[in-house]
Amino acid sequence: xxxxxxxxxxxxxxxxxxxxxxxxxxxxxxxxxxxxxxxxxxxxxxxxxxxxxxxxxxxxxxxxxxxxxxxxxxxxxxxxxxxxxxxxxxxxxxxxxxxxxxxxxxxxxxxxxxxxxxxxxxxxxxxxxxxxxxxxxxxxxxxxxxxxxxxxxxxxxxxxxxxxxxxxxxxxxxxxxxxxxxxxxxxxxxxxxxxxxxxxxxxxxxxxxxxxxxxxxxxxxxxxxxxxxxxxxxxxxxxxxxxxxxxxxxxxxxxxxxxxxxxxxxxxxxxxxxxxxxxxxxxxxxxxxxxxxxxxxxxxxxxxxxxxxxxxxxxxxxxxxxxxxxxxxxxxxxxxxxxxxxxxxxxxxxxxxxxxxxxxxxxxxxxxxxxxxxxxxxxxxxxxxxxxxxxxxxxxxxxxxxxxxxxxxxxxxxxxxxxxxxxxxxxxxxxxxxxxxxxxxxxx
Amino acid sequence: xxxxxxxxxxxxxxxxxxxxxxxxxxxxxxxxxxxxxxxxxxxxxxxxxxxxxxxxxxxxxxxxxxxxxxxxxxxxxxxxxxxxxxxxxxxxxxxxxxxxxxxxxxxxxxxxxxxxxxxxxxxxxxxxxxxxxxxxxxxxxxxxxxxxxxxxxxxxxxxxxxxxxxxxxxxxxxxxxxxxxxxxxxxxxxxxxxxxxxxxxxxxxxxxxxxxxxxxxxxxxxxxxxxxxxxxxxxxxxxxxxxxxxxxxxxxxxxxxxxxxxxxxxxxxxxxxxxxxxxxxxxxxxxxxxxxxxxxxxxxxxxxxxxxxxxxxxxxxxxxxxxxxxxxxxxxxxxxxxxxxxxxxxxxxxxxxxxxxxxxxxxxxxxxxxxxxxxxxxxxxxxxxxxxxxxxxxxxxxxxxxxxxxxxxxxxxxxxxxxxxxxxxxxxxxxxxxxxxxxxxxxx
Numbered sequence: 084x085x086x087x088x089x090x091x092x093x094x095x096x097x098x099x100x101x102x103x104x105x106x107x108x109x110x111x112x113x114x115x116x117x118x119x120x121x122x123x124x125x126x127x128x129x130x131x132x133x134x135x136x137x138x139x140x141x142x143x144x145x146x147x148x149x150x151x152x153x154x155x156x157x158x159x160x161x162x163x164x165x166x167x168x169x170x171x172x173x174x175x176x177x178x179x180x181x182x183x184x185x186x187x188x189x190x191x192x193x194x195x196x197x198x199x200x201x202x203x204x205x206x207x208x209x210x211x212x213x214x215x216x217x218x219x220x221x222x223x224x225x226x227x228x229x230x231x232x233x234x235x236x237x238x239x240x241x242x243x244x245x246x247x248x249x250x251x252x253x254x255x256x257x258x259x260x261x262x263x264x265x266x267x268x269x270x271x272x273x274x275x276x277x278x279x280x281x282x283x284x285x286x287x288x289x290x291x292x293x294x295x296x297x298x299x300x301x302x303x304x305x306x307x308x309x310x311x312x313x314x315x316x317x318x319x320x321x322x323x324x325x326x327x328x329x330x331x332x333x334x335x336x337x338x339x340x341x342x343x344x345x346x347x348x349x350x351x352x353x354x355x356x357x358x359x360x361x362x363x364x365x366x367x368x369x370x371x372x373x374x375x376x377x378x379x380x381x382x383x384x385x386x387x388x389x390x391x392x393x394x395x396x397x398x399x400x401x402x403x404x405x406x407x408x409x410x411x412x413x414x415x416x417x418x419x420x421x422x423x424x425x426x427x428x429x430x431x432x433x434x435x436x437x438x439x440x441x442x443x444x445x446x447x448x449x450x451x452x453x454x455x456x457x458x459x460x461x462x463x464x465x466x467x468x469x470x471x472x473x474x475x476x477x478x479x480x481x482x483x484x485x486x487x488x489x490x491x492x493x494x495x496x497x498x499x500x501x502x503x504x505x506x507x508x509x510x511x512x513x514x515x516x517x518x519x520x521x522x523x524x525x526x527x
Numbered sequence: 528x529x530x531x532x533x534x535x536x537x538x539x540x541x542x543x544x545x546x547x548x549x550x551x552x553x554x555x556x557x558x559x560x561x562x563x564x565x566x567x568x569x570x571x572x573x574x575x576x577x578x579x580x581x582x583x584x585x586x587x588x589x590x591x592x593x594x595x596x597x598x599x600x601x602x603x604x605x606x607x608x609x610x611x612x613x614x615x616x617x618x619x620x621x622x623x624x625x626x627x628x629x630x631x632x633x634x635x636x637x638x639x640x641x642x643x644x645x646x647x648x649x650x651x652x653x654x655x656x657x658x659x660x661x662x663x664x665x666x667x668x669x670x671x672x673x674x675x676x677x678x679x680x681x682x683x684x685x686x687x688x689x690x691x692x693x694x695x696x697x698x699x700x701x702x703x704x705x706x707x708x709x710x711x712x713x714x715x716x717x718x719x720x721x722x723x724x725x726x727x728x729x730x731x732x733x734x735x736x737x738x739x740x741x742x743x744x745x746x747x748x749x750x751x752x753x754x755x756x757x758x759x760x761x762x763x764x765x766x767x768x769x770x771x772x773x774x775x776x777x778x779x780x781x782x783x784x785x786x787x788x789x790x791x792x793x794x795x796x797x798x799x800x801x802x803x804x805x806x807x808x809x810x811x812x813x814x815x816x817x818x819x820x821x822x823x824x825x826x827x828x829x830x831x832x833x834x835x836x837x838x839x840x841x842x843x844x845x846x847x848x849x850x851x852x853x854x855x856x857x858x859x860x861x862x863x864x865x866x867x868x869x870x871x872x873x874x875x876x877x878x879x880x881x882x883x884x885x886x887x888x889x890x891x892x893x894x895x896x897x898x899x900x901x902x903x904x905x906x907x908x909x910x911x912x913x914x915x916x917x918x919x920x921x922x923x924x925x926x927x928x929x930x931x932x933x934x935x936x937x938x939x940x941x942x943x944x945x946x947x948x949x950x951x952x953x954x955x956x957x958x959x960x961x962x963x964x965x966x967x968x969x970x971x
Contacts, residue, residue, distance in 0.1 A: 287844070360849065378852050379849075379852055380842055380845070380852055381844065382849075383840075383845055383848075384841045385837050385841060386838055387834045390834030394830055394838045397827040397830075397861075398825045400731070401824070401826055401827055404731070405804065405826075408823055408824055408852070
């Protein structure tokens with residue numbers, strides 16, 4: 084097998100580890116009445132009813148796997164998915180709603196989930212299927228006595244975004260306008276045992292951030308939310324209902340989101356079934372099985388794609404020259420999400436741009452073969468049909484034969500049209516998952 | 528010892544390994560008539576006279592070390608240094624000349640070096656001391672029958688730079704207008720044994736690139752030089768003497784620069800006494816001695832400083848979270864040269880900017896202490912008195928206490944004024960060496 088085939092195989096090992104169905108079957112095992120979820124064990128004979136709730140883009144596939152394991156025991160289930168993200172199911176109902184912008188169907192789906200929870204008691208088990216996109220798909224703003232309408236909710240988000248709020252600030256405020264975010268969903272289950280199976284699209288998988296942490300302890304408070312409104316200096320732009328609700332919360336008239344000391348979390352297991360780290364570690368294992376020395380560099384990768392590419396090329400060059408940081412044949416694995424500052428008018432994505440910049444840096448690197456692959460685990464990389472691209476030390480030479488000037492394509496952010504005629508795009512189609520990007524650097 | 532002290536000590540271990548005198552004493556050992564230069568051994572009893580020649584900014588310190596070892600045997604010596612870069616010597620004469628722009632004193636010094644070589648024969652030993660800046664300090668354009676004047680030489684350089692020529696292209700042309708570059712100095716020694724002791728300021732230490740490789744085989748030809756003139760489309764701007772000389776070379780009327788097949792190199796040892804890799808490996812050894820797990824990431828580092836910082840921070844975060852790529856206490860060492868795209872009006876340098884960007888990324892990183900140090904081995908980092916800076920996970924907090932907004936300082940490229948009141952600048956003064964930059968990432 085050549086190095087490019089190895090790289091593609093290792094990337095697909097990462098994709099497979101992040102597949103929602105594979106991930107649930109890896110983490111959740113059942114033997115009769117014995118249910119194991121990683122280190123936790125449950126006796127289904129001691130459990131009343133099993134409910135399934137969920138929200139997120141991977142919801143349909145996660146629901147399928149859950150039915151495969153627990154279909155005979157599921158009393159009722161509803162999973163909110165993005166429009167069109169459906170799959171055939173027997174027990175669990177799919178409810179389609181808006182993403183990335185929430186809509187009335189998000190609210191009605193959330194109400195139905197709360198109805199299911201209202202039916203639960205402490206003898207029951209609630210399986211909660213959480214994946215990326217859940218923040219928009221699951222939402223119900225606080226209601227009486229100070230109702231925050233969907234319009235008020237959206238206006239608040241817009242004002243904060245205009246004022247330059249970070250995603251953390253935005254989520255802190257929204258958790259305190261929600262009935263379900265920031266651990267509050269867990270509070271609605273009447274003491275039922277909750278197992279949240281979480282497919283994380285957030286770097287580092289902080290439980291309180293993925294889908295705004297509906298079943299996770301929330302470290303933020305009404306006071307934090309009020310500070311953010313003040314700091315961003317946009318209170319006058321907020322609907323009166325929002326100001327009033329947060330003030331009531333600060334004064335203690337409304338219960339705050341539950342934090343880690345709250346006893347409800349004794350009945351909740353939040354389990355990350357797949358994330359970038361799990362995908363990258365699967366890549367490490369597969370690379371080892373192919374005979375490569377491996378190095379997991381980071382699963383927190385960020386930065387401008389074409390500059391990050393230079394660092395990877397520098398590491399490849401060191402391996403070629405001195406067998407450091409490790410001897411070749413070597414495979415370096417990294418995960419995360421880079422960014423592209425768009426200055427040109429071309430077609431591409433951060434993964435293809437990283438591969439293009441890397442191609443320039445490793446051009447003609449002597450003595451060893453070098454391959455750089457960068458791909459999005461959701462199968463997309465910008466507005467085109469590629470998930471990423473693959474480059475090696477002869478890519479620039481081959482491009483020159485096609486009359487293509489790599490630097491000009493990079494300057495125009497046109498990585499897609501650079502790689503397409505070289506057949507070096509990675510096309511996977513939709514993968515039904517998203518655990519960010521995986522980058523491989525291989526030195527043969 | 529705390530982590531910041533460890534980082535500074537490790538950086539100084541790298542500086543020490545790159546010190547010209549230390550480096551020469553490490554590589555050159557003498558015991559009576561027995562002279563060892565790394566793996567080569569010479570019997571001084573069998574050698575006629577010892578001549579010392581040299582050129583480069585570290586010339587004075589290199590000459591001192593050479594006198595300390597071989598003072599009793601030196602028949603004659605001359606080293607060309609930058610104006611003011613002098614030191615007391617007994618046997619070897621220092622000749623001051625222009626840098627970075629060569630001047631008439633560069634030419635007169637080079638003529639004196641050629642006179643010394645004219646005096647040498649195959650029984651003699653020539654020690655050649657080469658360091659950064661040697662390209663400007665050693666130069667003598669070709670003379671009759673087609674003389675290229677200093678003005679013609681400079682006009683050629685200017686025209687190529689205006690046309691966007693790379694440093695490699697520039698050097699290829701200049702080697703073919705020179706009497707001494709591209710291995711030609713070695714050809715002038717009448718068969719004497721030559722030991723070139725080289726302190727490299729070029730990433731990767733390619734022998735033909737450091738000071739334009741006066742004693743190294745040259746892979747480029749008159750044909751290459753002519754292609755570059757044509758490709759850059761600026762022949763009309765070149766002096767007639769230059770065009771004519773290169774044409775004569777292509778036609779074989781002038782001997783080309785000697786390549787690796789040339790027998791003269793059987794009598795030449797080119798020895799890198801210090802470079803970025805040697806400095807970084809010394810840092811690795813010192814970090815190990817302090818109890819750190821170490822990883823030499825690359826000595827070919829490049830890219831925009833603030834983006835490279837993000838990659839280092841991502842690696843630090845992975846170590847904190849998963850003990851990968853290695854367990855803490857961990858020290859990652861990297862070398863090379865980053866760049867800064869200046870958009871602001873502040874004071875700083877690439878090392879200080881990298882440290883500032885890293886400070887933002889590692890701000891408040893929990894569970895472990897994290898330190899990032901970036902420093903120039905020449906003791907300078909832009910137009911200020913710092914060599915670099917040091918940051919840790921509390922730097923941003925401390926800066927806030929000083930009323931400083933790190934992101935604003937970074938946007939204004941004002942890293943010097945960010946770090947100065949925090950006492951986090953690294954001030955070494957001139958180090959008399961230059962082996963590019965060293966970057967350390969420590970996780971305690």
